[in-house]
Amino acid sequence: MYRDCKALLEAMKRLLAVLLLLAALPAGAQSMSEGEVRKVDKDAGKLTLKHGPISNLDMPPMTMVFRVKDAAMLDAVKQGDKVKFVAENVGGQIVVTKIEPAR
Ligand SMILES: [Cu+2]
Numbered sequence: 001m002y003r004d005c006k007a008l009l010e011a012m013k014r015l016l017a018v019l020l021l022l023a024a025l026p027a028g029a030q031s032m033s034e035g036e037v038r039k040v041d042k043d044a045g046k047l048t049l050k051h052g053p054i055s056n057l058d059m060p061p062m063t064m065v066f067r068v069k070d071a072a073m074l075d076a077v078k079q080g081d082k083v084k085f086v087a088e089n090v091g092g093q094i095v096v097t098k099i100e101p102a103r
Pocket residue numbers: 051059060061062063064
């Protein structure tokens with residue numbers, strides 16, 4: 001009986017270690033989505049993107065308006081640019097948290 005409990009405990013410890021490892025994966029491992037800039041609205045801090053599938057949000061390709069995490073991000077892009085970006089659901093709002101030119 002004692003041995004079984006100990007084995008179970010060890011198994012749970014290993015499982016916990018794996019879960020912690022997964023949780024600690026850097027944000028860089030996050031999948032980036034592809035898109036094309038349709039409109040940049042610096043005053044509103046918004047960006048219109050024609051985007052491909054966004055797997056982490058379960059979103060199909062479409063053209064839509066995004067908020068950006070930091071308005072300064074909009075200085076790095078202009079209309080017509082092909083970009084790679086990360087969009088996240090922050091409190092029910094889709095926010096672009098990272099954007100960079102696609103090469
Ligand atoms: Cu969309």
